[in-house]
Amino acid sequence: MAPTREELKRMASEEIDRRGDEVIQVARAIGEHPEPGFREQRTAAVVSEWFRGFGIPYRDELAMTGVKGELRGGAGEGPTVAVIGELDSLVVPDHPNADTQTGAAHACGHHAQIGMMLATTVGLLASDVLPALKGRVVPFAIPAEEYIQIEYRHGLREQGKVEFLTGKAELLKLGEFDDVDIALITHTSSRPEDGDLVLAGSSNGMVAKMVTFIGRSSHAGAAPWRGINALNAAMVAIQAVHAQRETFHDEDTVRIHPIITKGGDAVSAVPAEVRLESFIRGRTLEAVRDATLKFDRSMRAGAMAIGAEARITTLPGYLPILNDQGLEDLYRPNAEALVGADRVTKAEHRTHSTDMGDLSNLMPVYHPNVRAAEGTGHGNDYVITDWDLGILTAAKAMAFTVIDLLADGADDANRVVAESKPPLTRDGYLSLMRSYMGEEVYAPEIV
Ligand SMILES: [Zn+2]
Ligand SMILES: [Zn+2]
Known part of the structure; x- marks a missing residue:
């Protein structure tokens, strides 16, 4: 038996x-x-x-x-x-x-x-x-x-x-x-x-960001006015992200947590290139999309304020x-x-x-x-x-x-598969993920 x-x-x-x-x-x-x-x-x-x-x-x-x-x-x-x-x-x-x-x-x-x-x-x-x-x-x-x-x-x-x-x-x-x-x-x-x-x-689901702020180097002591400080652009951008937080719904459990991965090259030079990475997480894809728009706006705000350029790369992360x-x-x-x-x-x-x-x-x-x-x-x-x-x-x-x-003829596995309703096919998944990939160069007119 x-x-x-x-x-x-x-x-x-x-x-x-x-x-x-x-x-x-x-x-x-x-x-x-x-x-x-x-x-x-x-x-x-x-x-x-x-x-x-x-x-x-x-x-x-x-x-x-x-x-x-x-x-x-x-x-x-x-x-x-x-x-x-x-x-x-x-x-x-x-x-x-x-x-x-x-x-x-x-x-x-x-x-x-x-x-x-x-x-x-x-x-x-x-x-x-x-x-x-x-x-x-x-x-x-x-x-x-x-x-x-x-x-x-x-x-x-x-x-x-x-x-x-x-x-x-x-x-x-x-x-x-x-x-x-x-x-x-x-x-x-x-x-x-x-x-x-x-x-x-x-x-939570998540998308990832890589942002490069491009400024102009100059002697940080002798002639800072000739530089464009990419680190200041990044700091304004991060502060602008913080200013978005009161707009997120508690139930969406949004998390945005940038880190600076490159803060400058030499302490005696105005930083000409600063890089950051961030995740934007939320309970639903809609929440992630809303927070992503606000994140991008914040990055542009940092570039705009300082007269730097922001290059924003968006990468698909995880689904909820x-x-x-x-x-x-x-x-x-x-x-x-x-x-x-x-x-x-x-x-x-x-x-x-x-x-x-x-x-x-x-x-x-x-x-x-x-x-x-x-x-x-x-x-x-x-x-x-x-x-x-x-x-x-x-x-x-x-x-x-x-x-x-x-066991028992795989009846339970077959039932689980038959009753499950996964929302995506492989093709649908791939096109969703690819829809998150993007590059934006924001170069404000400097006046
Ligand atoms: Zn882990
Ligand atoms: Zn783990």
């Missing part, structure tokens, strides 16, 4: 426990060698080697560094569930595990995500599990979730190496999700209000996430069985952004959290402190959900 779902879950759980130390060691080792997005060659090689060791067929160098494996269920053709882990780190030079050369650091816990992806795969490879599943499971290590180093990635774009600046957007464009029907991922969290496992909430209720209905009982119902909480709207949002506009996606970290997300003190929970328990919750989806 075919094993029941409960029996399959027990087998997967035992296998995850049996190989738990090994997987945790892999995640820890990745944590010691952080690499930011589209540069994760070493991390990707760890995943590839691991796939080879398990005899899992895979393709690599997808969107530069992505690695996509494939497990085929023994019960016939059927839907495909991707289990995703993100390869990339942030750059936080004073983080305890920062790379001393590059400043890269895993301050968002993506090394644990790779561990979860591997552990989920281990569980599904337990002897009798895969034969009972119908369809495919795709363990997928994906580059560049964090939207950082915009100038570097814009350079990759100009060299034709990528079109989009995050991994999932680029992989969507490349068609690497055309054969995926459902996607799961778990992010780590350190929020004190969270339970051990956190049911998914919504998150839409988590699938059908997937939550399967995930929740698994999470509750693993950690107890009182330790499962539900996230509401959160104001960060992720490119899982992009994916969620094209297919059913579920993106819960696991509270396995301490410190501040993206901060110099964000470290994984509970490896068993953060990797093994989180992986079990995903493995159990995959079993629910693909």
